[in-house]
Amino acid sequence: MSRQNLRTGTESKEDHGAHGNWLSKHTDSGEAPSLKRVEEITGKKLTFYQCDLLDINRVDEIFSKHHIDYVIHFAAIKAVGESMQFPLKYYKNNVIGTINLVEVMKEHNVYQMVFSSSCCVYGDPEHLPITEDHPTGNVTNVYGRTKYLIEEMLKDLTHAEPRWNIISLRYFNPVGAHPSGRIGEDPTKNFSNLMPYIAQVALGNKPHVEVFGGDYNTPDGTGVRDYIHIMDLASGHVAALSRLSQEHFRYKPLNLGLGRGLSVLELLAHWERVTGTRVAHRMAARRYGDVPTLVCDGSRGQRELSWTPRYDIDDMCE
Numbered sequence: 001m002s003r004q005n006l007r008t009g010t011e012s013k014e015d016h017g018a019h020g021n022w023l024s025k026h027t028d029s030g031e032a033p034s035l036k037r038v039e040e041i042t043g044k045k046l047t048f049y050q051c052d053l054l055d056i057n058r059v060d061e062i063f064s065k066h067h068i069d070y071v072i073h074f075a076a077i078k079a080v081g082e083s084m085q086f087p088l089k090y091y092k093n094n095v096i097g098t099i100n101l102v103e104v105m106k107e108h109n110v111y112q113m114v115f116s117s118s119c120c121v122y123g124d125p126e127h128l129p130i131t132e133d134h135p136t137g138n139v140t141n142v143y144g145r146t147k148y149l150i151e152e153m154l155k156d157l158t159h160a161e162p163r164w165n166i167i168s169l170r171y172f173n174p175v176g177a178h179p180s181g182r183i184g185e186d187p188t189k190n191f192s193n194l195m196p197y198i199a200q201v202a203l204g205n206k207p208h209v210e211v212f213g214g215d216y217n218t219p220d221g222t223g224v225r226d227y228i229h230i231m232d233l234a235s236g237h238v239a240a241l242s243r244l245s246q247e248h249f250r251y252k253p254l255n256l257g258l259g260r261g262l263s264v265l266e267l268l269a270h271w272e273r274v275t276g277t278r279v280a281h282r283m284a285a286r287r288y289g290d291v292p293t294l295v296c297d298g299s300r301g302q303r304e305l306s307w308t309p310r311y312d313i314d315d316m317c318e
């Protein structure tokens, strides 16, 4: 079957297909610089379109010019702290961008999509580990609310128009890099997430890691997260595309995580052991919008996608 996939966003993923069309959304984290690197590393030819999803005419132009069967929609801005300061920026970019994309898809009879959702749609969880049936919407930050709103919108859409076939992948905490070290978050850029921040400290670009909260109800008092290697995340997307081509779900949310919780201090300890670099840290106040623990039950995602994560925390640090 010959098909082209349209992928939106700036997050780089390993290319497992023959050819891919990429639609890049400019975000604060920069342009979409990794595609050339993806081409070099995978040896696959990628056709790359740069496009702002808020520019609906440009999105339409891309769909008019090219035959597209599937969309992987990565485009979003994702800094929790920033989202609390600049909510409109987040609603506009994430929610309106998605509305534009979906409208154009519909006009061009493209009804299959993998959407990058997030574990933050669960808010502060009522039970652990979190299954896909856990209530959503009790979100604690604006970024999370945009993901929740998009999920609700997509769900409504699939109810109204059964032709749609959408898998929402609820990522837990993606970290790590391609084994070459050439695809992944660039620690020299100013990211606010924990792992790239640790890398900046290890590189000597920042003096220490601030541990946001030491008084949570967790074994060592620091926030616990379910970290997943970006290579596993990438293969999860390929598996999701493959499932969309086999079955009509209408709307299916699936967790992508390992189901293993790690605290901030535990992650620091792993990092130091694996990399042999010392990372100074200081305890600091809780970050507004954070929750104590997010750990998934990943069994449904693994079963439904016939997908098995292969990388552990040591690989992620390495």
Ligand SMILES: CC(=O)N[C@H]1[C@@H](OP(=O)(O)OP(=O)(O)OC[C@H]2O[C@@H](n3ccc(=O)[nH]c3=O)[C@H](O)[C@@H]2O)O[C@H](CO)[C@H](O)[C@@H]1O
Residues within 6 Å of the ligand: 078, 080, 118, 119, 120, 141, 143, 144, 171, 172, 173, 174, 192, 193, 194, 195, 197, 209, 210, 211, 212, 213, 222, 223, 224, 225, 264, 287, 289, 290, 291, 294
């Ligand atoms: C609850 C929530 O919205 N989670 C989303 C958020 O994850 P997180 O906010 O969980 O990711 P993160 O890497 O910013 O934080 C992980 C853990 O490290 C802590 N921390 C972080 C940075 C730092 O300098 N010091 C520190 O202690 C933080 O309090 C948390 O307990 O963003 C991710 C995007 O990459 C995912 O979309 C997650 O779904």
